[in-house]
Amino acid sequence: MKVMKFGGTSVGKPERMHHIAGLVTSEQEPTIVVLSALSGTTNSLVEIGELISKGDRNGAKQAIDKLEAHYQAFISELVIKPETIAKARSVIAEHFEFLNIILRISFSEALSKDILAQGELLSTKLFSVYLEEQGINHLLLPALEFMTIDTYDEPQIGSIKVKLSQILKQHSDKKLFVTQGYICRNARGEVDNLKRGGSDYSASLIAAAINASVCEIWTDIDGMHNNDPRIVKKTVPVEQMSFDEAAELAYFGAKILHPASIWPAQQYNIPVKLLNTMQPEAKGTTIIAEAGSVGVKAVAAKDNIIAIRIKSSRMLLAYGFLRKVFEVFEKYRTPIDMVTTSEVAVSLTIDNSVHLKEILKELEPFGTVELDENQTIISVVGNQISQTEDMVKKLFGSIMNIPVRMVSYGGSPHNISLLVPAQYKTQILQQLNKGMFGLE
Numbered sequence: 001m002k003v004m005k006f007g008g009t010s011v012g013k014p015e016r017m018h019h020i021a022g023l024v025t026s027e028q029e030p031t032i033v034v035l036s037a038l039s040g041t042t043n044s045l046v047e048i049g050e051l052i053s054k055g056d057r058n059g060a061k062q063a064i065d066k067l068e069a070h071y072q073a074f075i076s077e078l079v080i081k082p083e084t085i086a087k088a089r090s091v092i093a094e095h096f097e098f099l100n101i102i103l104r105i106s107f108s109e110a111l112s113k114d115i116l117a118q119g120e121l122l123s124t125k126l127f128s129v130y131l132e133e134q135g136i137n138h139l140l141l142p143a144l145e146f147m148t149i150d151t152y153d154e155p156q157i158g159s160i161k162v163k164l165s166q167i168l169k170q171h172s173d174k175k176l177f178v179t180q181g182y183i184c185r186n187a188r189g190e191v192d193n194l195k196r197g198g199s200d201y202s203a204s205l206i207a208a209a210i211n212a213s214v215c216e217i218w219t220d221i222d223g224m225h226n227n228d229p230r231i232v233k234k235t236v237p238v239e240q241m242s243f244d245e246a247a248e249l250a251y252f253g254a255k256i257l258h259p260a261s262i263w264p265a266q267q268y269n270i271p272v273k274l275l276n277t278m279q280p281e282a283k284g285t286t287i288i289a290e291a292g293s294v295g296v297k298a299v300a301a302k303d304n305i306i307a308i309r310i311k312s313s314r315m316l317l318a319y320g321f322l323r324k325v326f327e328v329f330e331k332y333r334t335p336i337d338m339v340t341t342s343e344v345a346v347s348l349t350i351d352n353s354v355h356l357k358e359i360l361k362e363l364e365p366f367g368t369v370e371l372d373e374n375q376t377i378i379s380v381v382g383n384q385i386s387q388t389e390d391m392v393k394k395l396f397g398s399i400m401n402i403p404v405r406m407v408s409y410g411g412s413p414h415n416i417s418l419l420v421p422a423q424y425k426t427q428i429l430q431q432l433n434k435g436m437f438g439l440e
C-alpha cells in the first residue's frame, strides 16, 4: 500500500481536484489518499474562531457566509450531474449548519478545534462525491476513528496502527481510500488537530501505521529546495536527502514539511517523496535513510526565537549546573533548540514563550539572566558537512557583515545553526545562497 497526501493548493480549485483524481487512480497499488483543506480554508476557520471568542458574532457570521459562498462556487465547477450536485450541496449544508449552530453556543477551546476540523471534512467529502460521479470505486475513512493523540498531544502510533488495520481489513476489496489530514481525537475524546500544516504528519503516521511502500507528499513545488523560495529568488530542488537532513530542515523552518512529519517514516523506514502536483513528471525529492551525496544541501530559517543567557561564576569548574538549568525547561515542557556554553555562561534558545515568565523566575537564582527576543535560527543542513572542503570558510565568509548571536556546530554531523536578529533573515538567506550554493 502507498500513501499520497495532497496539500491545500493541490485541492484548492475544482480543476485541481479533477487532476488529482487522475493521479490517484493511475496507481496499481492500493492507496490511502490524505487531503488537506482547500487552500485558505483553515485560515478562514481560524479567523471565525477568533471572532467568536471575542464575542463578535456578526463578524463571524459574515466570515462563515463568505466561506460558504466560496464552497458553493467550488462545487458548481466540481460536479455536473444533478444527483452529485445535490450530494455536494448537502455536504456543504451539513458543515455550514454546524458552523452556524456554533455561533449560538458559548465558546470554548474544544469548540475552536471543532471549527478547525471542518476544512478537512469538507475537502475529503467533496472529493469523494467527485470520485463517485466519475464512477471511481473508493472508501472514505474517517480520520477521527483512528488518528489519536495522548495527554501530551503526541500521536499514539500503536493504537493508530491497530485501529487502521482493523478498518482496512473490513474493506479488503477496496483499492482506494480517502481520509482527512490534520484532524485527530485527543485523550479526552474531543476533536483536535496535529497543529498547522499537520496533514504531512497525518500522512507520515498513516504510512508508518500501514507499513506503506512510500509516503508521497504532493504540493505546489517540485521538492525540497536548497533555500526558502518565498524569500530567495533562485532556488533549486534537492534530489535526495536522508531522514535526518529532512527532519532538521522541517524542524528549522522549511515550510514544505510539518516539523514533526519525518520521524514516523524514519522510525519505520518508509521512503518519503516530495512531489509537485502541477508538474507530476518532475523528480522531486526522495527522503530515505541514505543521504546520497556529501556536502551542504539546504538552508532554512526558523522565526520567533528567544535567546536566554545565564551568566554565573558558580558555573566555573562546577558540575551539575547545566542539569539544574535544563530541569527548569523540562518542568515547563519547553523544548530547547540551540545551546552554547562558555566557562561562565550558557546561552540557549526556545521558540515557545508560553511559560517564559515562570522559566525566567526559576532561572534567577542561578545568576544573571539576559533575554534577546525576536531572533531567527538559520540552519545549514547537509551530509557530513564538517568534512566538506572550505565549508566553514564559505559559510562565514559570505555573512561577515551580519551580527551572529550564537553558533551551534558539531551537535550532529549534518547541521550548523546560527542565531541572528530577525531583521537579518532575508539578507543572510540571500548571502548564503550566493556564498554556499553559487546561486543569485
Ligand code: ADP
Pocket: 006, 007, 008, 009, 010, 036, 197, 218, 219, 220, 221, 223, 224, 225, 226, 227, 228, 229, 230, 253, 254, 255, 256, 257, 298, 300
Ligand atoms: P501544502 O499546502 O501542499 O502543504 P505548503 O504551503 O505547506 O504546501 O508547503 C509548500 C511551500 O513551502 C512551498 O510553496 C514553498 O513556498 C514553501 N517552502 C519553504 N521552504 C521551502 C523549501 N526549502 N523547499 C521547498 N518549499 C519550501
Ligand code: ASP
Pocket: 007, 008, 036, 037, 042, 043, 119, 181, 182, 195, 196, 197, 198, 199, 200
Ligand atoms: N489545513 C491545515 C492547515 O492549513 C493542515 C494542512 O494543510 O496541512 O494548517
Ligand code: MG
Pocket: 007, 197, 200, 255, 256, 257, 258
Ligand atoms: Mg503544508
